[in-house]
Amino acid sequence: MGLEQYLTVIDDSKDTLDVLADQIWGCAETAYSETKSVEKLTEFFRKEGFTVKDKAYGIDTAFTASFGSGSPRIGILGEFDALSGLNQIAGLVEKKSEHPGAPGHGCGHNLLGVGSAAAALAVRDYLKAGHPGTVIYYGCPAEEGGSGKAFMAKEGAFRDLDAAITWHPGTSNVVVTNSSLANFQVLYSFEGTAAHAAGCPELGRSALDSLELMNVGVQFLREHMIEQARIHYAIVDAGGYSPNVVQPTAKAIYLVRAPKQQDAAELLARVDNIAKGAALMTDTKVTRRFIKSCANFVSNRTLEKLLYQSMQEVGVPSYTEEEYALAAKYTATAPAGSDRGYDELVSDMLIPGDIKFMKAHKKDRLWDFIVPYEEIHIVKATGGSTDVGDVSFQCPTAQITCMTLAPLTPGHSWQIVSQGKSTTAHKGMRFAGKSLALAVMKLMESPDTLKTARAEFDEVMADQKYIPIPKDAHPVAMSSLY
């Protein structure tokens, strides 16, 4: 019997795994507040015989769960944080919430964490059968807005791994070959002097003026930066709601992104100068607080190929007519232009046959196939960022996306929250678990593949510079900033 025998535990534990994912969906805790979700996951791992380390790397809601001993050491990454404001009734094909404004699992991390746990469970059975090696599940908090993995990486969390793999819920089954943008997030706080806005305006120094001038300055900067860079901001304090008072405080969080960390850091230095200039113009003070950063994702082709093979060997789940029909209803709610991602995926393809295949399936009710994989050497950066980037700077890393959502479901949307407990989502989660587990076992069986992955990692890293999170920076719950 081959390695497939160890995957059966994932189907045997179907009920436990599905319930766990649903429970975490219900917890819907945002960055660095994921205490209940962590409790549920660690309880699961303890029951299954893993060694659990709570509050790992000095972070309250980070943990590791490991099984086995010695080399090779393979990491599986799990996430479980939700997004603010996205609460939504599960299974309803219409935007409706019972708790408007409350958080919701708008990125599918309830499935991500449990799918990765399923993979660890299967690898445990393989190790139990007497094979050497260690599997380590990383319970990574705050992927959204908190860069949990970057803070874990600061403590060297992933350095002694031979490889790390993960997955993300999505609309298709595909190996992630793209890079992602590096980013820095900084809070700028302006301090001025309050005064009666009509009686003695000459005594006032407006912090809000500074913030507005900063925003205008950055607006001019946007014309003079590299094309793939992005600068976003959110005003978290506008100095109160009284127009007859000169505003004494104003704060904004800036998020600066670029394809490489070095580019993002240089851009951030220019934003810093604009903030200083704005304070100088208005005779106010500005202070800067580092919140978080994450590195660009550097994938490993050797691991990508292995993940692709594993997905193919596991084979995609089959779906019922009800599941196809429901998916079509969700797709009908997608905003215009949502199919851009699909078209981009097709435009990256090198083989005419694959392009034809993908075009023919565009209107399918579920993308229930594995997107053909071809080693794509032109590494494009996607519009977003992920803290998996920081892991990819410490060991060979790769990731896949598995289908849990109807075609064209937009990112961070009520549609994702609504579909987060569906049978289609559960099937995709278990498919992810099996694919990751098979890849880990193949790696444990093949020191040569690990060696090739490491050699590729060393070669690629020679061209990259890693800027870790400053030693004195600590994770910040975004909700505490305003």
Ligand SMILES: [Zn+2]
């Ligand atoms: Zn997300």
Ligand SMILES: [Zn+2]
């Ligand atoms: Zn996500």
